Amino acid sequence: MRTATIPDVIVGRLPLYLRALSQMAGEGKEITSSQELGEQLGISSAQIRKDLSQFGEFGKQGTGYNTKYLAEQLRRILKVDRVWEVALVGLGDLGHAVAHYGGFVDRGFRIVVLFDDDPAKIGKDVGGMPIQDAAQMTGEIRRRGIRVAMLAVPAASAQAAADDLVRAGVQAILCYAPTNILVPENVQVRYIDPVVGMQHMTHYLP
Amino acid sequence: MRTATIPDVIVGRLPLYLRALSQMAGEGKEITSSQELGEQLGISSAQIRKDLSQFGEFGKQGTGYNTKYLAEQLRRILKVDRVWEVALVGLGDLGHAVAHYGGFVDRGFRIVVLFDDDPAKIGKDVGGMPIQDAAQMTGEIRRRGIRVAMLAVPAASAQAAADDLVRAGVQAILCYAPTNILVPENVQVRYIDPVVGMQHMTHYLP
Numbered sequence: 001m002r003t004a005t006i007p008d009v010i011v012g013r014l015p016l017y018l019r020a021l022s023q024m025a026g027e028g029k030e031i032t033s034s035q036e037l038g039e040q041l042g043i044s045s046a047q048i049r050k051d052l053s054q055f056g057e058f059g060k061q062g063t064g065y066n067t068k069y070l071a072e073q074l075r076r077i078l079k080v081d082r083v084w085e086v087a088l089v090g091l092g093d094l095g096h097a098v099a100h101y102g103g104f105v106d107r108g109f110r111i112v113v114l115f116d117d118d119p120a121k122i123g124k125d126v127g128g129m130p131i132q133d134a135a136q137m138t139g140e141i142r143r144r145g146i147r148v149a150m151l152a153v154p155a156a157s158a159q160a161a162a163d164d165l166v167r168a169g170v171q172a173i174l175c176y177a178p179t180n181i182l183v184p185e186n187v188q189v190r191y192i193d194p195v196v197g198m199q200h201m202t203h204y205l206p
Numbered sequence: 207m208r209t210a211t212i213p214d215v216i217v218g219r220l221p222l223y224l225r226a227l228s229q230m231a232g233e234g235k236e237i238t239s240s241q242e243l244g245e246q247l248g249i250s251s252a253q254i255r256k257d258l259s260q261f262g263e264f265g266k267q268g269t270g271y272n273t274k275y276l277a278e279q280l281r282r283i284l285k286v287d288r289v290w291e292v293a294l295v296g297l298g299d300l301g302h303a304v305a306h307y308g309g310f311v312d313r314g315f316r317i318v319v320l321f322d323d324d325p326a327k328i329g330k331d332v333g334g335m336p337i338q339d340a341a342q343m344t345g346e347i348r349r350r351g352i353r354v355a356m357l358a359v360p361a362a363s364a365q366a367a368a369d370d371l372v373r374a375g376v377q378a379i380l381c382y383a384p385t386n387i388l389v390p391e392n393v394q395v396r397y398i399d400p401v402v403g404m405q406h407m408t409h410y411l412p
Contacts, residue, residue, distance in 0.1 A: 015405040020386060023361075040386050042395075079408045086404075093303035098400070100299045103384055107401045108408065147411060148404060155229075172407035174400055178309055180226060180246050188410060189248075190403035194304070194380055195313045197396035198292075198354060199221040201378035202285040202314065204394060205353060 010051045014074055016041055017048070021071040022107075033064040080108025085146050087170070089161050090153035091116040091124075091131050094176055098152055099127045109148065113140060117157075134161070141168035148172045155179035162189075216257045220280055222247055223254070227277040228313075239270040286314025293352050293376070295367050296359035297322040297330075297337050300382055304358055305333040315354065319346060323363075340367070347374035354378045361385035368395075 020040050024032055034045035034052075041048075052070075055077055075081040088099055088111045099111060114126055117134035124131050132140065141149070149170045153161050158177035165173060166187050173189045175181055183189055226246050230238055240251035240258075247254075258276075261283055281287040294305055294317045305317060320332055323340035330337050338346060347355070355376045359367050364383035371379060372393050379395045381387055389395055 011409050012406050014409070015399075015402040016386075018405065019384060019399070019402070023385065040388070042386070077409065078405045079411060080405050084404075084408060093306045097299035097303040104401065107405070109401065109404055148408070150400065150404075171411055172404065174403050174407075178225065179229065180222075180248070182246070188407045190407060192398055192400055192403060193221075193225070194356070194398055195310065195315065196221040196225070197380050197398060198290075198315055198356075198378065199224070199284045199286050199313070200218050201380075201394045201396055202290060202354070203217050203220070203283065205285060205377055 006054050010054060011078075013043065013051055014078055016043075017052070018071055018074040018078065018080075019107075021065075021067045021074065025067040025071055029067055031064045032067050037065075075108070078108070083108055083110050084148045085110055085112045085144065087111075087113045087115065087137070087141050087146050087149040087165070089115045089134065089137065089149060089151050089165070090157075090176075091118075091121050091126060092152065092154075095152040096126055098150060098176075099129070111150070113144065113146065115140075134164075138164050138168040141165070141170060146170065148174075150174045150176065151181075152176040212260050216260060217284075219249065219257055220284055222249075223258070224277055224280040224284065224286075225313075227271075227273045227280065231273040231277055235273055237270045238273050243271075281314070284314070289314055289316050290354045291316055291318045291350065291352050293317075293319045293321065293343070293347050293355040293371070295321045295340065295343065295355060295357050295371070296363075296382075297324075297327050297332060298358065298360075301358040302332055304356060304382075305335070317356070319350065319352065321346075340370075344370050344374040347371070347376060352376065354380075356380045356382065357387075358382040 020037055034048040038045040038048050086109050088095060091114055114129050114131045115134045115137045116131050121131050122133045147170055149165045151158060151161055151173055155177045158179050159181050162173060162181040162183060166183055171187050175189055176192045178193050181189060226243055240254040244251040244254050292315050294301060297320055320335050320337045321340045321343045322337050327337050328339045353376055355371045357364060357367055357379055361383045364385050365387050368379060368387040368389060372389055377393050381395055382398045384399050387395060
């Protein structure tokens, strides 16, 4: 498979290209250029051309990129030309916001099961789904063959919840808990921590 | 200033080191090593030693790092040895969750003003603060000298809100809206988009 050798840092930029291209296509813009994409994303046009050339010939010299076609190709490469079923673990304030968010399906993800270990929450409905007992999580995720999960539990519970997810067969975890979790090598984790982003910026503030 | 020449990719890892070290220090662990930090963070110990050496001599060969001391130094470098006042714009589900989140202050940030343009929300109390009319935002932020903002508005409103923030003197924006915003060169933006993280992972799923 050709994409197996693409550097991870490039793979990480593809979702940004896809987001910008989908937006352009949605606004009826048929053609764009690496210059235009670059200005929007704050990435150099040379970098964009180089990144995209790793995956094949998407644009012709001088004619630019067809937004819809390139978005389709990126969806295929990122494997979001399908919709992944997602388990959401932890229904605190953030988990509720995530469960209610309407922007996942168009981009390849649908939250289909909710879990929490708080008896006061179990059985309640959020976004049309019942919150299920976390004690049933491993069986339920395995039964449904779910491989992607979002973890919105407190930091102190994150490792135990991640262990359960891994045991259930989950291979990709988006972790909102402000801590690092340890997982086997065949499992991927990406973190969402707003403070990490803000501290990165304050370093540069005069 | 010595830190001015540190590559941005290294600066971006420092908040992760700080988070792990703070956690260790909080658990009463006085000494750690680049090996231990690396295992926890999934970063090689050589990389960690190299990153930290950019900022000075934090550990002695063979004795490891003092968690509390190194955390203090990283706080100073990241300029979170103080607490930054933050404006939060957009009080939808996500904005509410962000406003209620208790984990910012210990890490250098305190949300002090809330803005939304929805008349049904203005005046309501969230986390002990009233939601203020976004029409007053520029004046209020300028008056208070706030330089950091979190943007939790829908994608379609993000650019206009960012323009207002920039006009008010904000220099660092954490953008939760799933879109790219254009800002002047002296303003920093970092993005929080869960789908970008998930699409990055699905690329690798077999």
